[in-house]
Amino acid sequence: MKDVHVPRPGETLSDAILQHLKYSLGKDAAHATTTDWRMALSLAIRDRIVDPWFASTRATYAKQGKRVYYLSMEFLIGRLLEDATVNLGLMDEVAEFFDDRSLDARMVMQDEPDAALGNGGLGRLAACFLESMSTVGCPAYGYGIRYEHGLFKQSFEGGRQMEAPEDWLTEAHAWEFERPESSYRIGFGGAVKVLGNRTVWQPEETVLARAYDMPMIGWQGRWANTLRLWSARPETVFDLDRFNAGDYYGAAEPEALARTISRVLYPDDTTEEGKRLRLKQEFFFTAASLRDILRRFEDEYDDWSILPSKVAIQLNDTHPAIAGPELVRLLHDEKGMDFDAAVEAARGCLGYTNHTLLPEALERWSIELMRSLLPRHLQIIERIDAAHAAAHPDRKVVLIGDGDVQMGPIAFTMAHRVNGVSALHTGLMKETVFAELNRLHPNRIVNETNGITPRRWVLAANPRLSGLITEAIGDGWVDDLEELMQLEPMADDAQFRDEYAAAKRANKVDLANYLGQQGLAVDPDAMFDVQIKRIHEYKRQHLNILQTIALWQEIKDDPKGDWVPQVKVFGGKAAPGYVFAKEIIFLINAVAEVINNDPDTSHLLKVAYPANYNVTLAERLIPAAEVSQQISTAGKEASGTGNMKFALNGALTIGTLDGANVEIRELVGADNFFLFGMTAQEVVARRQIDDHAAKAIAEAPRLKRAMDAIASGTFGERFASITENVSGDDYFCVASDFADYWRASRDLEVAYRDQADWTRMAVLNTARSGWFSSDRTIRGYMSDIWGAEALSV
Numbered sequence: 131m132k133d134v135h136v137p138r139p140g141e142t143l144s145d146a147i148l149q150h151l152k153y154s155l156g157k158d159a160a161h162a163t164t165t166d167w168r169m170a171l172s173l174a175i176r177d178r179i180v181d182p183w184f185a186s187t188r189a190t191y192a193k194q195g196k197r198v199y200y201l202s203m204e205f206l207i208g209r210l211l212e213d214a215t216v217n218l219g220l221m222d223e224v225a226e227f228f229d230d231r232s233l234d235a236r237m238v239m240q241d242e243p244d245a246a247l248g249n250g251g252l253g254r255l256a257a258c259f260l261e262s263m264s265t266v267g268c269p270a271y272g273y274g275i276r277y278e279h280g281l282f283k284q285s286f287e288g289g290r291q292m293e294a295p296e297d298w299l300t301e302a303h304a305w306e307f308e309r310p311e312s313s314y315r316i317g318f319g320g321a322v323k324v325l326g327n328r329t330v331w332q333p334e335e336t337v338l339a340r341a342y343d344m345p346m347i348g349w350q351g352r353w354a355n356t357l358r359l360w361s362a363r364p365e366t367v368f369d370l371d372r373f374n375a376g377d378y379y380g381a382a383e384p385e386a387l388a389r390t391i392s393r394v395l396y397p398d399d400t401t402e403e404g405k406r407l408r409l410k411q412e413f414f415f416t417a418a419s420l421r422d423i424l425r426r427f428e429d430e431y432d433d434w435s436i437l438p439s440k441v442a443i444q445l446n447d448t449h450p451a452i453a454g455p456e457l458v459r460l461l462h463d464e465k466g467m468d469f470d471a472a473v474e475a476a477r478g479c480l481g482y483t484n485h486t487l488l489p490e491a492l493e494r495w496s497i498e499l500m501r502s503l504l505p506r507h508l509q510i511i512e513r514i515d516a517a518h519a520a521a522h523p524d525r526k527v528v529l530i531g532d533g534d535v536q537m538g539p540i541a542f543t544m545a546h547r548v549n550g551v552s553a554l555h556t557g558l559m560k561e562t563v564f565a566e567l568n569r570l571h572p573n574r575i576v577n578e579t580n581g582i583t584p585r586r587w588v589l590a591a592n593p594r595l596s597g598l599i600t601e602a603i604g605d606g607w608v609d610d611l612e613e614l615m616q617l618e619p620m621a622d623d624a625q626f627r628d629e630y631a632a633a634k635r636a637n638k639v640d641l642a643n644y645l646g647q648q649g650l651a652v653d654p655d656a657m658f659d660v661q662i663k664r665i666h667e668y669k670r671q672h673l674n675i676l677q678t679i680a681l682w683q684e685i686k687d688d689p690k691g692d693w694v695p696q697v698k699v700f701g702g703k704a705a706p707g708y709v710f711a712k713e714i715i716f717l718i719n720a721v722a723e724v725i726n727n728d729p730d731t732s733h734l735l736k737v738a739y740p741a742n743y744n745v746t747l748a749e750r751l752i753p754a755a756e757v758s759q760q761i762s763t764a765g766k767e768a769s770g771t772g773n774m775k776f777a778l779n780g781a782l783t784i785g786t787l788d789g790a791n792v793e794i795r796e797l798v799g800a801d802n803f804f805l806f807g808m809t810a811q812e813v814v815a816r817r818q819i820d821d822h823a824a825k826a827i828a829e830a831p832r833l834k835r836a837m838d839a840i841a842s843g844t845f846g847e848r849f850a851s852i853t854e855n856v857s858g859d860d861y862f863c864v865a866s867d868f869a870d871y872w873r874a875s876r877d878l879e880v881a882y883r884d885q886a887d888w889t890r891m892a893v894l895n896t897a898r899s900g901w902f903s904s905d906r907t908i909r910g911y912m913s914d915i916w917g918a919e920a921l922s923v
């Protein structure tokens with residue numbers, strides 16, 4: 131889009147919107163569509179970001195400070211317009227502008243496509259980090275891939291998940307600036323030649339990586355960083371010889387092949403398929419980012435040995451772990467640095483964040499694949515491996531073993547700091563996946579518990595609660611979230627509690643209306659219980675639905691009983707190839723169909739499963755939630771961030787001692803958290819018991835009855851794969867945790883009956899969760915890992 135409008139000093143936002151509508155979009159206000167208004171608003175807001183953006187860049191150059199580069203395969207950014215408007219403090223002005231024209235500002239903002247360039251928590255964390263790095267004034271770039279198609283769109287057909295391609299780029303949006311001048315040639319395959327005393331990689335195939343920049347504005351527009359996404363292009367657009375010979379398809383082939391690299395997001399966040407394309411994607415964006423980083427360094431300095439004092443590169447999981455070998459290759463082969471010095475310099479720059487202990491999620495690539503795509507990197511990895519072996523003769527860990535190149539150990543050995551994402555996870559990392567490397571490199575592993583940005587997840591998503599908080603304690607909490615502590619005494623103030631409860635109820639009414647529009651009537655006075663996250667066995671949505679079935683059966687036994695009416699809300703996508711997870715979705719929808727239409731119970735229990743869970747839906751559901759389901763098998767959820775969003779928004783957690791749940795419980799207080807289930811150690815011990823699931827089912831008649839109902843066809847299909855899994859191997863210990871989960875669920879209901887006390891606990895959750903701001907997490911990375919200083923303009 132050509133932006134022909136130049137904002138004049140002193141021009142009002144209102145004028146700017148109208149000018150853009152007319153001159154940038156060529157539309158008359160009388161005939162403008164919602165999308166026209168949204169684009170005009172976006173361009174007007176964008177104009178106001180550009181100056182702070184440039185000022186931040188200038189300040190960074192002037193201070194010659196250290197820059198942070200955050201490399202991530204995923205950025206689950208969602209919509210940006212509301213975020214930017216809120217951060218610039220322009221929300222009221224925008225609302226007024228649209229009010230005056232009988233339009234709804236929120237509706238205009240909701241017209242924006244949700245950029246789902248990520249699968250779940252890992253990608254959302256990267257997006258929160260970008261916002262926080264700008265808010266705290268940390269000079270930083272995010273680097274990732276400009277996927278043409280983000281995470282698929284989910285719908286349900288007969289209760290089963292359907293997947294359609296997501297196409298955020300085909301809809302108008304205002305946030306990216308194409309940078310044709312920032313293009314790099316990225317190679318694959320080919321041969322390694324020794325020319326004199328230099329080793330040179332001569333790739334066989336090359337594609338161009340072209341940069342697209344998005345400004346990321348921090349709170350109050352004080353600082354703005356850049357998210358730079360790479361798009362793959364062919365070096366030659368098409369083959370004229372083949373075209374002239376009449377081979378029209380063949381002529382377009384180079385273009386199609388190159389573009390494949392940035393075509394789609396891999397639709398899974400835990401299992402890695404050994405696909406050539408995936409490795410190509412990883413190398414493509416990592417190599418382009420490193421070239422860009424070194425180019426920027428070279429513009430300012432001429433001494434490679436100071437690289438680690440100017441450059442910090444964070445690897446979000448092992449996906450960009452090829453950065454270690456590639457940086458060594460660039461410094462040694464291309465810049466002429468001594469090999470060992472290049473390894474030291476690379477290590478001085480690199481940090482690695484581990485996100486999971488699930489062994490199938492630690493990436494490894496076959497030696498053959500690595501040799502065919504990245505022959506020089508394989509040599510470099512071998513040399514680093516040999517040096518590591520020489521330095522540690524008693525080591526057992528290898529970088530290349532079992533026929534595979536092991537990306538976890540490579541990331542670990544090439545990073546000066548390795549971090550886990552919650553206290554529990556970091557401890558388990560030291561004891562399990564990286565026990566050996568931790569012994570060889572003590573003090574390399576540090577913990578940085580995840581966080582979330584309060585601007586998006588409280589201020590923008592929950593205006594009612596935000597307004598109440600600001601009225602009570604001022605607005606300092608927005609960028610100093612621990613100020614929420616000042617709310618603590620108000621938990622005992624009946625009037626404050628009433629206002630807090632009224633805000634929650636109004637959010638519930640909004641959600642009830644939304645669900646109503648989708649055809650499901652729910653009572654806004656029922657308890658709203660929410661489990662939203664990727665569908666995965668370890669997250670145990672099947673434990674939740676089994677408990678729901680058992681509850682339904684008890685209500686049916688005694689429909690006149692004194693029950694707490696509740697709405698069980700589920701949300702989440704399953705990876706398209708993950709058959710068991712898709713079966714769980716089918717079961718939840720099948721159970722919903724029966725329960726929601728049962729005249730004996732439907733006023734007491736409803737199951738809602740709105741399709742296509744994404745950031746936008748999360749922003750709708752979380753402010754209305756009263757119960758937060760965080761029920762993963764202990765030891766499996768590295769941190770979670772959904773759990774933090776809920777606690778801040780005043781939902782009480784029912785959860786296991788897993789990930790950051792542990793820290794949430796410590797901070798909000800054990801009395802304000804509904805704990806159940808085995809600890810990570812107990813889970814490991816439990817699995818050693820023969821028939822642990824069968825034994826648990828024998829001791830839990832309610833579970834048996836729920837499973838029997840499924841098996842007898844109460845919900846249509848019989849879902850044998852699920853019942854057989856839970857009663858058989860049951861690796862995720864659904865059966866063994868069921869009885870205690872049932873108990874905790876009933877405790878929740880008892881607590882919910884005392885609304886004053888419930889609200890007191892909710893207020894305490896909000897007041898005591900301020901530590902989970904991603905500003906705190908970023909400051910931790912800056913001091914413990916990056917050695918970077920905050921700047922301001």
Ligand SMILES: *Cc1c(COP(=O)(O)O)cnc(C)c1O
Nearest residue numbers: 250251663744745748770771772
């Ligand atoms: C926060 C968030 C997640 C992560 O949720 P967990 O419960 O921590 O797994 C995933 N997807 C979206 C859209 C989110 O906003």
